[in-house]
Amino acid sequence: MPAMISYDGLRSRRAALVLTAVFLTVPASAWAQQTTEDTADIRVTGHRDPEGLLPDQTAPKAVSEISADFIVKQAPTLNAFQLVNLLPGANVASSDPYGLSTSSSLTLRGLGQDQIGVLMEGAPQNDIGYYYAYPSQFADPGNLRTITLAQGSVDIDSPTVGGAGGLLSLTLDDPKAAPQALLDVSLGSYDARRVFARVDTGEIGRTGVKAFVSYSYTRADNWRGAGFDTRRHVDAKLLRDWGDGNRASLALSYNNANASSYPSPTLADWQAQGRGFNYDARYTAGNTNYWRLYRAPFRNLYASAPVHLKLNDRLTLDSTTYLQFGYGNSPYGTQLATTGNFLGNEELTQPIVLPGAVDGVATVLGNYTGDQMRTGNVTKLTLQAGIHRITGGLWFDYGTDRVTQTYTTVDPDGNPTDRWGYRDRAIQTADGRLLAYENQRTVTVTKGFFLADSIALTPRLTLDAGFKGVNLLRNGRNYLPGPQTRVRKDSFAALPRAAVHCALSDRQQIFANITTNFRTPNEFTLYDSYDGGVVSTRGTNALKNEYSVSQELGYRYIGPNLSASATAFHYKFRNRQLATVIDVGGAQVNSTLNAGGQTTYGVDAEIDYRPAKGVSVYLSGEYLHARIDDDLPVGGDFLPTRGKHAVSSPSVQFGAGGTYDDGHLFGSIAGKYLGPQYATFMNDERIAGYATLDLSVGLHLADWIDGKRTDLRVNAINVTNPDVLAGVQAVSTNARDVVGRGGIVISGYAPAYYIGSGAAVIATVSRSF
Template sequence: MDKVRRAQVCAFSVVGAGLIAIGGPAAAQGAQGAEQIVVEGQGGFDSADGVHGTAPGGGLISVQTGPQSSSEVTRDFIQKQSPSANAFQLISLVPGANVSTADPLGLSTQVGLTVRGLGETEIGTLLDGMPLNDAAYYNSYPSQFIDSENLESVSLAQGSADLDAPLLNAAGGVLSLMSRDPSGHAGGFIDGSYGSYHSNREFIRLESGTLGASGLRAYLSYSHAAADNARGEGRDKRQHVDFKLVREWGDGNDASLLVTWHDAVTTSYPEPDLADWHAYGFSNNYDGTFSPGDANYWRLYQQPYRLVYGALPLHITLTPHLHLSLTAYAQYGYGNSPGGTTLSTSGLFEGTQPVPDTLSLPGTVDGSAAVEADYVGQTWRSGVVPSITWDAGPQHLTLGAWYEYVDEHDTQPFSALSPDGTPADIWLDLPNSTILLSDGRQLLASDTHMITQTNAVFVSDRIDLLSSRLTLDLGFKEAMVSRQGWNGLPGAQYRSGFNDAEPLPRIAVRYRIDAHNQLFANATTNFLAPSESTLFATYDPSSGEVASAANTDLRPEYSIAEELGWRYAGDRLLGSLTLFNYNFTNRQVSTVLDLNGALIGGTVNAGGQTSRGIDTEFGLRPWHHLSPYVSGEYLQATIDNDIQSGGDLLPTAGKTAVGSPRWSGAVGLTYDDGTLFGVVSVKYTGPQYATFMDDERISDHTQADMTLGVRLPNIASAQHPELRLNIVNLTDSAFLSGVANPTTNAQNTIGRYGTVIAGTSPTYLVGGGFAALLTASAGF
């Protein structure tokens, strides 16, 4: 598994915190089938895939009434984007969200998301209530998520997670994906795309319609995508299957089953430091041809991954005043995150013990050879979140729990190379495809097995006052995490782990001034449990010495966040303004550790941090077929203390936190008259520091994207056929899109006690260049 990378829409749902999330017109539309036509207001229409053309801001904003900040994009926006766009790219225009990616088409796993300056490892990701973050390192890989054609909406709660969310890492908010429901009519939807980098993509969804008296309805979809790397050699390939089954009965009863299968091979892009970027720009790539001893050959950086996951949300009305909700989920993932390295044929160590063998490696020169350093991960994960809500007049009391079990096994074997530089098997399904010792064992640089169990209980109480104009929410959650691991390397630390329990109280209030204006405020607490990388030391295979020490004393990150906001929902204009403030202790920032050529996730404790700022967004309902949207953020994120480095302290107090642009904003303009449509968007991201000492940063950058499309008359059985051209990075701007791996200091720095603390260069993601994709689609 790559450690470097990272239900139906209801009219309202009571979540574990007692916070109410009420969908607006776009949310209430649900997932319409190809044959259904819903007219909302003058000029409304229905496309082949549920687009109605009446959403405010072109689908970039919707009515929100909960007592916390939240932004949502709906099908009217999603369906106009490139079908290969991932969930991060789909929400890149909403306030607070800054997306960095190496691939304009959305296939690469090298993509990052920050929200209010907090990285993706601090942002929980859910699909129909099921967690999608990596269980060990908390990264998210949106190219593996559900296909965009099957998404009903993507929302970003910038502040914090609901109490019932099965997440351990949501200090920076929650990205929530809602899948579309199957249609009540039999039929389907198909699209095909071709574009830049010899990209091609095909998608088909088959709808069963309602199956007789059973009330069941389902869909099954399949997609295939492939594209050359936007920089250098390599070709990404992706296959994906989504299945959803829904049953509704009685008043407020429904159950659904969502299953996803994913299989992909993607080739990594180099993440340069600033010097390499200035020297080579886009030409900073892995080698296109192989020569003996070359560990920089592109075939050594192919990342295969396959997964299957399933979610089972269930809602039952037990009595008119008693409601049961349950979400069960199960996941399996397997993959390899390799990199090139040079391995000596003798004098090697496993853990702290010498290897007696002298290896015979193809391409050996002067006692060493280029090999592939593999990092193989296999994860089994399952969990359940039951809750029960009692409605007693103006009071709504919820009691629930969460249990999760995660079993993960990670190893780092090595693969010999053929004369042309090709490794035997990048999937490593069989041990004999790797380098073996004379006794038949794999030569390993790491071998860890981790069991993580999470138990949580939560209770919330929502009280409606003043004829429901004033709502008060009180909530409390006790989260208990046990992470225990075993190290299989000889002579190494054998066992490690931790047990932690965190109390998470919260309070929120909402006041409806009139039919159009609303005020809200909240104070919440969140925490981030340490990742697996902190529990075990890594060892240098050439000496047996510790390369990076374990840190079993790393405390969980804890944060207290406050928001104060105003929303307006008028006949034409929708908008919001939110003030926010965070205070962190044991702030955890993700970076990477280089383990003999394979990069694995690591964590830096940045101590205390204070972040405060303003988010705003406004969108207009269609006016003469035009729907403008604007969003922006001002952020001031400051490190509160000096950071330990060896036996000294780096003078970081008062510095700006890494990955926290002071200003960011976006503008979008949608035109849609039912036949012709188009979208133009521009996103600005300010400069970002990449070190805790603020001694290196990347410049600001702006990206413009465009969509042009036309809907055609029905042709035989093809319903609402459509042609669409998506252009990403319209101006072909060259920029560093984000900080990949921050460091404490880039330049040599004198510590508080007079020690010279050596600098280390951070690395960056290079923004994808220009890309165009032409798509034809139709319902049937």
């Protein structure tokens, strides 16, 4: 769904210790498809991590992973962003301890959520027009086998655009070989309750096909302010594997939720009201701040059908076909008059009908709806020819996005007559047209090709080289009356890359890589929009694509009781895209500008120490230096931003945790510290650093009952309950008035922030049948 649709998340006899995340693995489809066959086989003995974390790794890039063994011990409502919180470079801002709200964000190495590619079973989850991904819509954690986080780049065959910040990949669990069922029941703070049920069929007849289907229902009151969230979710997967590694599957994920979008304060709001900055619990006539006017309903269906075929001893075929549908509304309260309205640049001379209007004004529900459909396929052939492993493939993606801003009537008690914002139930003009502030449809067609070669120069030294070409075409129509009707932007990017990996010994590795990424401007930048019959947002197709070059240099150690990695990275951006304000004929108009360059460098590091069987201690950290290279053009002048810190880019962050599991008792502790973050490009407003802490304890009861999995666990989320701002929800160029390079006074405007989630405790009983 569009980024403005904020689907936009998170929320005693023996002590126990757990880490939350981490840990190096790489998908088989990595850039030039490096695999363990390409390098020396690494085997170690000693104390294995109790969660199977930090698996042996040979990828020529930074990558971390959490497994099902770890995920199943965490709070069952957490979304994928919250689950990767401890990984190096991951900056997660959660407004809700349970991960149900649309108000959350993830940045990696200072790069925002719209710069991070997200895949599930090889299918893209990012919004087609705005590049955002919404973690509350993803598959249930109990059905995930792994969550893989590549902090610096996407795989060459990944069907994503705009992955300079990295790649988050979700892999569903395979159906079980034997029939079984699983039931989870959870109760927690804020009247939270959740039920999760999964059924595995085992082999269906003699077809070789296995399947599972699951259903979950979650409800929780808002931890601050009035309101509550509900989430209904279905996951399913069919799988058939045969022969020498051949397999075909179909994965489905359906989500239907009605989630709260917690209000985001400015710094002045926060200082005045703190956690009391909320929507109103009761409705009074004319009130546009009533909580029922800010609940975002959305539903989505994702389908992915990956196939892997071994055509002969040297040639394999991989193909993934995907399909997704999504519809949702990000509503808000507003007031509308019966007269004085415009449709685009056309003044409406006849009054509109507004039930309940007083003195010609009525409180209404403002709708921001998105209706998307997307389908595509990525197919590749891989040939092993001597020391060469050659991969070539094609990617095609077709999507439509219908976006409208309309109005819906509200009854005398403040209840919207249609919370979904359907166009056929929205307020009409006197002559029967849809009264809309925005009304547009965009078709996006993406075509790509890639070619890569992984060359095993020696048993320990591998060189990778690859090239990807991507063409992205947007065709759209603006249905509002005015000078703009059709829009079009056609872009092509050439994306070369290279990497080298060397196994120094059975335990030590070094690697280096260079990659390129690009991102076209989002679809919103193409369209004019209107306010009071005049242009308020100037659409343009002249913006240049953002382009970046990144490098990594890394070291890994895989020992019997200790594993570690450290990666130095460097990014160089040009044509960074920035939403800002320009002066048009004396009017201040919202627009998107080329913000020039940015340079980023830093170091990620992580250590996993296993001093005894069932015990693991984990540390992670990042140093980040992110600077703006150019002055920003604003309002006919230039803001003096050269050399300033990039926004949402804390210079330091640290994670620490540990796990304990002796087969009967298990537990965890996980803490994260994030340094201060700037919210403006002038660095004239920032939030302070803060720390969070999660704890859990549980019992494996199977041996004491009937041998079938029976677990009891209690998760304490954000136990220290810090009263903080957790992240930047909306940046600004400058919070205070600034004199530009040319002497013009550039007015400031306040950024907005996420309020950090409160503490919560949730207890879960899991039982297999």
